[in-house]
Amino acid sequence: MTTDSRYLVHRVEQETRADGTMLLRSGYQMSTPARVTGDWLHRWTEEAPDRVFIAERSGAGWRELAYAEVLEQVRAIGAALVGRGLGADTPILVMSGNGVDHGLLALAAQYVGIPLVPVAEQYALIHGAHGRLKHAVELVKPRMIYADDAARYAEALALPEIAALERLVSVNAEPGMVAFDELLKGDSGVDIDTVHAEIGPDTVAKYLLTSGSTSTPKAVITTHGMMCANQAQLLDALPFLGTKPPRIVDWLPWNHVFGGSHNFNMMLANGGSIYIDDGKPTPALIDRTLENLTMKAGTIWFNVPVGFGMVVDAMKSDEALRRSVFSELDMIFYAGASLPQDVWAAMEEMAIEVRGALPLMTSSWGLTETAPATMLQHEPTDRSGIVGVPLTGVTTKLIPDEDMRCEVRVKGPNIMPGYFEDPAKTEEAFDDEGFFITGDAMVFVDAGDINKGMKFDGRISEDFKLQTGTWVRAAGLRMEALKLLDGIASDLVITGADRKEIGLLIFPNMGALKKAGFEEDAADGALIGEHLKREIRHRLAERAGQTSGSASLITRALVLSEPPSMGDGEMTAKGNLNFRKVLTRRAEMLERLYDNADPAVITLKDS
Known part of the structure; x- marks a missing residue:
């Protein structure tokens, strides 16, 4: 393998079939994985019995347990x-x-x-x-x-x-x-x-519930073999994990595959230490996270983009926190969404200030069903949003459309055997070649160089057609709309399936609206403040002037007064919207959105 002390250089092998389908594989062989997770525990108890494996806050300090x-x-x-x-x-x-x-x-x-x-x-x-x-x-x-x-x-x-x-x-x-x-x-x-x-490897370690963002949660059968294979794949791509025991200060929840399988097992597999951060990237708990990060320095920093943003804001005026975070940092790993480029640039600047060198800044792609890492950007890049190339042992099947947007399917030792007691859903989840049908779409960073990796491009199931037959790429449009409505929308749903126009059902950011002085008049499930309506109409109109084609033109919006309900399944435990559930539960609001006579509806025709 061609390596330096941190990472494996991308080397992708490509096979293109007569129908245009592409198969991508790593050009490196996968290392032999552990048999079961207990093997890791035994190994590090023998090699480093007194090294801290797991710790949590206790009073002014930490409750620490060694291997x-x-x-x-x-x-x-x-x-x-x-x-x-x-x-x-x-x-x-x-x-x-x-x-x-x-x-x-x-x-x-x-x-x-x-x-x-x-x-x-x-x-x-x-x-x-x-x-x-x-x-x-x-x-x-x-x-x-x-x-x-x-x-x-x-x-x-x-x-x-x-x-x-x-x-x-x-x-x-x-x-x-x-x-x-x-x-x-x-x-x-x-x-x-x-x-x-x-x-053994086929023994079930966990049943992990899917988020329920597209359907009722299913229980993913997660075996020892899946988790052990995934850690072998990650070590293949990131050899620095084996040269120095990693350490994390991490809040990501263990009911989710990222925190509970990826991060937890990465520490266990490589003789590392996990310090449990009992804070979170929320206004009420971020101060606890900042305290924990000041007390303990990690060598790897996992977080979601909003979490990185909140800590970066604090570090700008807190030198002690900045030095603690970056003093030993080898890798910054974001997940859940693309890291804003300004946050990326700020972290690069701070890393150079503190260490004189950049950590590997990266992300990966995977799902609960894939244990999770399946693709990883494991060589340096200068931009956010890239999920990289297939890990060792994985075959990625790409089915391109006319725009070279590819549906992604995967096969490998880290893929689930199925859903617990749900043979019908299990059968639907795999194609006739045994590839797991992820439902995700990707595009190449550079169509002329597959080693530059791929970018996530939304969920196939979220796309829809307008009455004209025009396809709307809802995931990308949603991210653009959220950026457009910054300070107004906490989240939103793109609408327009089988209709003439694209619309928005907006869940407002009430804290930001109050701070900005917008009216909060509500009636019949919608916010109707004229100041708020004018501001949204103005932003949509400005964007419309820069947009061509019905596939991305947003012409109407409705601001909802009732927040999404977790109890009714509109919101998952990760804080993601279940778009289908929102549209089903709020069918009346969807119909109102397309009623030009409704005074709560914001349309470009009024501008």
């Missing part, structure tokens, strides 16, 4: 779970967020072959979202439920569907619940070595 401690506790918990009769057919559902005990339980379950089902903590903490929690319970039929704090999760723990199960809690246990400390006593009647030896 040897973690393995000892994982084996005890695993034996206790087996002794209580749990196994491959009795999943454990976790409804609280990231924490040391959550991590220990996850590793213990994997160690003895019990599937873990982490779900978004919002499902338990938000009364209106309990239906999502009940759906998860009905879908995977767990034997045990875990929550870190019985008092905080009291309402959810009291639900009849939950109360009928074995309820495991770390603190504030009530009668009838199992205290987490009880599991740490182990079970001398269980031969833990024999139990662990019986699991």
